Amino acid sequence: MTQDTIVTVLQLVVGLGLLNVWLVRSRSATAYRGGAATSLREEFAVYGLPVAVFYVVGVLKVSAGLLLVAGVWLDLPVRIAAGVVAALMVGALAMHVKVGDPVKKAIPATLMLAMSTAIALLAA
Numbered sequence: 001m002t003q004d005t006i007v008t009v010l011q012l013v014v015g016l017g018l019l020n021v022w023l024v025r026s027r028s029a030t031a032y033r034g035g036a037a038t039s040l041r042e043e044f045a046v047y048g049l050p051v052a053v054f055y056v057v058g059v060l061k062v063s064a065g066l067l068l069v070a071g072v073w074l075d076l077p078v079r080i081a082a083g084v085v086a087a088l089m090v091g092a093l094a095m096h097v098k099v100g101d102p103v104k105k106a107i108p109a110t111l112m113l114a115m116s117t118a119i120a121l122l123a124a
Contacts, residue, residue: 003122004124006118006122007118007119007122007123007124008072010115010116010118010119011068011069011071011072011078011082011119011123012068012069012072013115014065014068014082014085014112014115014116014119015064015065015066015067015068015069015071016065016069017065017112018061018062018064018065018068018085018112019062019065019066019069021040021061022040022058022061022062022065023062026039026040026041026058027039027040031104031105032104032105032107032108033046033105034046034047034095034096034099034101034105035047035099035101040054040058041054044057046099047095047098047099048098049095057088057091060084060088061085061088063081064081064082064084064085064088067080067081068081068082068085068119078119078123079119079120079123082116082117082119082120082123083116083120085112085116086113086116086117086120089109089110089112089113089116090113092106092109092112093106093109093110093113096109
């Protein structure tokens with residue numbers, strides 16, 4: 001598998017993953033939500049974050065997801081989008097630590113951090 005193929009696969013996994021979480025499953029309970037939250041909005045409340053932060057993070061993640069997916073076919077700032085995702089995942093991990101979540105709940109954020117960092121480092 002070539003480096004370009006790896007980056008393309010990572011872009012699709014990260015981009016579609018973000019869009020799935022924020023547009024399809026934002027109101028669904030998962031085993032990975034912080035604390036006892038049953039939705040994304042509740043998760044931000046568990047972390048003690050204001051509602052405005054929920055909206056800012058949502059816009060950043062959906063925008064980055066769209067850029068990563070569309071960037072497979074178009075010349076878009078994929079490295080910047082991946083860098084934004086990586087920074088947000090560092091914040092997500094910090095929030096899991098802040099509320100004392102078990103390590104299991106941080107697995108998706110850890111994987112997204114690793115994949116988005118790889119995209120930022122390897123994308124042309």
